[in-house]
Amino acid sequence: xxxxxxxxxxxxxxxxxxxxxxxxxxxxxxxxxxxxxxxxxxxxxxxxxxxxxxxxxxxxxxxxxxxxxxxxxxxxxxxxxxxxxxxxxxxxxxxxxxxxxxxxxxxxxxxxxxxxxxxxxxxxxxxxxxxxxxxxxxxxxxxxxxxxxxxxxxxxxxxxxxxxxxxxxxxxxxxxxxxxxxxxxxxxxxxxxxxxxxxxxxxxxxxxxxxxxxxxxxxxxxxxxxxxxxxxxxxxxxxxxxxxxxxxxxxxxxxxxxxxxxxxxxxxxxxxxxxxxxxxxxxxxxxxxxxxxxxxxxxxxxxxxxxxxxxxxxxxxxxxxxxxxxxxxxxxxxxxxxxxxxxxxxxxxxxxxxxxxxxxxxxxxxxxxxxxxxxxxxxxxxxx
Amino acid sequence: xxxxxxxxxxxxxxxxxxxxxxxxxxxxxxxxxxxxxxxxxxxxxxxxxxxxxxxxxxxxxxxxxxxxxxxxxxxxxxxxxxxxxxxxxxxxxxxxxxxxxxxxxxxxxxxxxxxxxxxxxxxxxxxx
Numbered sequence: 001x002x003x004x005x006x007x008x009x010x011x012x013x014x015x016x017x018x019x020x021x022x023x024x025x026x027x028x029x030x031x032x033x034x035x036x037x038x039x040x041x042x043x044x045x046x047x048x049x050x051x052x053x054x055x056x057x058x059x060x061x062x063x064x065x066x067x068x069x070x071x072x073x074x075x076x077x078x079x080x081x082x083x084x085x086x087x088x089x090x091x092x093x094x095x096x097x098x099x100x101x102x103x104x105x106x107x108x109x110x111x112x113x114x115x116x117x118x119x120x121x122x123x124x125x126x127x128x129x130x131x132x133x134x135x136x137x138x139x140x141x142x143x144x145x146x147x148x149x150x151x152x153x154x155x156x157x158x159x160x161x162x163x164x165x166x167x168x169x170x171x172x173x174x175x176x177x178x179x180x181x182x183x184x185x186x187x188x189x190x191x192x193x194x195x196x197x198x199x200x201x202x203x204x205x206x207x208x209x210x211x212x213x214x215x216x217x218x219x220x221x222x223x224x225x226x227x228x229x230x231x232x233x234x235x236x237x238x239x240x241x242x243x244x245x246x247x248x249x250x251x252x253x254x255x256x257x258x259x260x261x262x263x264x265x266x267x268x269x270x271x272x273x274x275x276x277x278x279x280x281x282x283x284x285x286x287x288x289x290x291x292x293x294x295x296x297x298x299x300x301x302x303x304x305x306x307x308x309x310x311x312x313x314x315x316x317x318x319x320x321x322x323x324x325x326x327x328x329x330x331x332x333x334x335x336x337x338x339x340x341x342x343x344x345x346x347x348x349x350x351x352x353x354x355x356x357x358x359x360x361x362x363x364x365x366x367x368x369x370x371x372x373x374x375x376x377x378x379x380x381x382x383x384x
Numbered sequence: 385x386x387x388x389x390x391x392x393x394x395x396x397x398x399x400x401x402x403x404x405x406x407x408x409x410x411x412x413x414x415x416x417x418x419x420x421x422x423x424x425x426x427x428x429x430x431x432x433x434x435x436x437x438x439x440x441x442x443x444x445x446x447x448x449x450x451x452x453x454x455x456x457x458x459x460x461x462x463x464x465x466x467x468x469x470x471x472x473x474x475x476x477x478x479x480x481x482x483x484x485x486x487x488x489x490x491x492x493x494x495x496x497x498x499x500x501x502x503x504x505x506x507x508x509x510x511x512x
Contacts, residue, residue, distance in 0.1 A: 305512075306512040322512050323421075323512065324421075324425075324429075324511055324512050327422065345507075347507055347509070350414070351414075351417055351418070351421070354414055354417070354418050355418060355421070355422070358418060358422075358477055358478060358481055359477050
């Protein structure tokens with residue numbers, strides 16, 4: 001008996017460290033399994049998977065579908081959601097039905113925080129009760145979206161919160177320079193255009209765990225998702241996009257400061273000190289001649305005569321925009337160069353100056369108010 | 385006495401001249417040029433495919449055309465009116481910028497420009 005008891009004791013002592021945690025583990029798993037079971041019992045009848053959602057959450061967004069995030073706004077949606085989704089928290093369903101589409105046959109895809117979350121299923125049922133006929137639930141939700149390697153989107157309000165809290169983050173504007181110069185950036189953003197991403201990776205924070213948020217022109221713009229992917233390949237672990245981009249920020253918080261203040265009337269631009277001429281808007285002819293000889297790269301010379309005249313002979317390096325085409329092409333002119341319009345007598349170039357001033361006040365423009373003879377070999381001579 | 389009267393007369397004449405000079409508006413041909421290309425030729429190339437260049441007519445022909453004030457179903461003046469400018473200003477930068485210019489002034493601007501750019505003007509102007 002004594003030996004049996006002792007062995008029993010030893011057996012128990014040996015078993016306990018295994019049994020107890022095992023019991024606890026099964027308790028936890030049991031609880032999880034129970035809550036999952038409870039959730040599953042409440043699942044909506046039409047479920048979809050990741051591949052289904054992925055084909056609908058595209059850039060640019062597809063029409064005929066609305067992706068709805070049923071999670072709480074501040075805690076869940078704002079810091080990360082499927083790009084393109086709108087937020088209708090389940091507990092606000094009744095107050096926000098105006099956000100649902102007019103077309104009751106439109107595909108609605110609800111999602112929330114994963115298999116144990118019932119918010120999306122509840123909302124889906126309510127939508128069906130309102131008469132929506134094409135409602136689905138992406139049961140594995142946002143956690144699976146992230147686990148599958150997709151990049152989440154943040155809301156403008158989340159970025160504002162980071163700014164106000166002076167949190168550690170990097171906000172990156174992925175648009176081209178001419179857009180940024182024209183429209184300005186979101187405050188605190190740094191500029192790394194997607195096309196020149198590889199050249200400017202030194203601007204990214206050294207700590208690869210820093211939260212990076214890329215943005216560009218909105219849901220149809222692929223630049224920020226492209227850059228975000230490149231950042232991830234570099235090893236950054238916390239990368240998101242602000243999918244609604246710059247236009248959304250302006251709607252929420254107003255126009256930001258210009259990245260480069262408009263240099264109206266200033267004669268110093270990009271390190272070039274321009275000497276102006278007698279006529280308003282004109283450039284000094286001697287300064288122009290000297291600069292073409294010694295530092296031609298400082299200027300963008302635009303010959304506004306017609307194609308035939310241009311082909312017969314122009315200033316070396318000049319581009320041709322006939323005066324009649326100027327209005328059409330003005331959007332493409334760079335704001336960061338000194339632009340000089342030239343023609344044959346100073347008449348058309350003067351009109352080009354007046355026209356450009358009317359249409360694009362942000363440009364640094366001058367015109368050559370002089371009679372110009374073009375030799376045909378790229379050289380020219382000015383008579384006044 | 386005579387000197388004083390003469391001086392007074394001179395003063396009156398000068399001030400009368402000054403007043404009439406103040407009322408006379410010197411057309412701004414540069415503004416006329418912009419309005420002409422951005423508003424007039426914009427239609428004439430897009431809709432009618434027939435550019436109308438200043439140097440298509442002589443000064444006398446332009447003066448006669450403007451005096452007759454006929455433009456298809458409308459008048460020429462119609463295209464300088466504030467109503468017309470308001471109706472196109474959402475898509476036309478020149479119409480927007482000059483939205484508040486008195487109609488007569490804008491017409492004078494273009495008259496001066498056409499006079500200058502006519503076949504026999506100071507600086508005959510084509511479209512290109």
